[in-house]
Amino acid sequence: MKGIKRLAQHLDISIGTVSRALNGKPDVNEETRRRVLDAAALLGYAPNQAGRSLRRGSTNAVGFMIESNDETETNSDNFFLGVIGGLTGALLKHNLDLVVLPCSVNEDPHDYLQRIVARRLVDAVIISATQRRDRRIDLLKAARIPFIALGRTGGPDEHAWIDLDFEGVAHKAVARLAALGHRQIAVAIPDNEINLGYVFRDAFEDAMAHHRLTVDPSHIIRARSSEHGGYTIGNALLAMEKRPTAIVLVYEMMAIGLYRRLNEAGLTPGRDLAVVGFREGPQSQFLSPALTSFRMSLRDLGIGLAEGLLATMPAYADQFPQGFVHKLWPMELVEGESDAMVIGR
CATH class of the missing domain: 3.40.50.2300 (Response regulator)
Structure with a gap:
């Protein structure tokens, strides 16, 4: 309780309000919620349920943030399922669990991840649906959380990433x-x-x-x-x-x-x-x-993401000394008949 009490004192608001803001309750206005999340990240607060893991210095979990929306739920796209299969197997070899972090299309990805960071639910993060200017990268750097991006941004690439070619x-x-x-x-x-x-x-x-x-x-x-x-x-x-x-x-x-x-x-x-x-x-x-x-190969891409992420985590630096990974993932042409028409010159 000391952590949340300190956070409440720092913000000069009630412990109950801080708790509801951290847990995403709808009765907290957005300005207050943002103040709480910003302060939690600044002070390194984590909720009591994560305390035992924090005392060990690790949660032994990696978060994979994906966008969840009506289209993802209604079409039969298997992309993330294939990638997750490779990720899970590669992380398991290092006694790490994979936690899928589905962000609703109706929520700002930065705000969603800020809440995850404030709760210290995972040791490292994989982000996807990378935007041209992605504020999540600045957030993770400031919080000193190891991460890799599935996709490049339009700015400096001073972080690990793998993107399709x-x-x-x-x-x-x-x-x-x-x-x-x-x-x-x-x-x-x-x-x-x-x-x-x-x-x-x-x-x-x-x-x-x-x-x-x-x-x-x-x-x-x-x-x-x-x-x-x-x-x-x-x-x-x-x-x-x-x-x-x-x-x-x-x-x-x-x-x-x-x-x-x-x-x-x-x-x-x-x-x-x-x-x-x-x-x-x-x-x-x-x-x-x-x-x-x-x-x-989606499975191989998942393995590549896992190894690229492990290279950013100090505990695995000896096993994966390559540092930040910057890689374009190759794709092989498969000839079909949908482009068979020949245009006269």
Whole structure:
């Protein structure tokens, strides 16, 4: 009780208010909640239930923060499940448990993580859905909590990160389509501030320039990273006066919605519009024609994240002396029939 009492005295508010703020109760206003969380992080407060672990100096747990929203719950995306499988196995070898930290899309990711940090629930953190300017990184650095990011930011990379090789995917996709004679190529990117969209767009534009192709601004389509987003992309393409002959998708689930919308319009992927998807997922095997996409091992990515995180944790420095990991995860082209159409030169 001494910790929470000290925190209450520091803020000059009641112990009950501090407790309710730390536990996310709705009867505490946002200004007070933020003051409590900021002070808890500053003073190194942890709740009583974590006291025993703190006295040992460790919780023996690693947190994996992922975004949880309606789309994640309704589509059958297996990305995080595969990554978690690799993570769990790699951490178990070092007697570390993995705790999944699902942040609702309706909550600010920084505020959510700030609450986790204040409670000292885990020894280290893996963050995902990395934004172009991600305040969580400053928070973790200030709290001196080891972490690794699944995804780069748009700023200095003075921290550990692993990201998918979006540049490689964009260049391979554009090169393949250009070789088939396509000159009007569109790209679909997320409609949010996750940095991967900016990375992919820049790489796409570089690849187009390399092949001396012009990017039509109207052919850069922003949509949700979901099946519904793919359907929206189909609507956007059909409404265009100057329709592209090919499109590159940055998220695999978009292909499902796009296929449906094209079929409704009497169009066939690979015949009326060349489509290059992103990651080869279990759903893509049921698409017809077969989707050209990129393959990677989610399990190996999870293992890579675990080892990159362990390298930031002082207790494992001898076993993983490589320091901050900066790695682009390779992806292998899988040829399908969705981009089979050849354009006359």
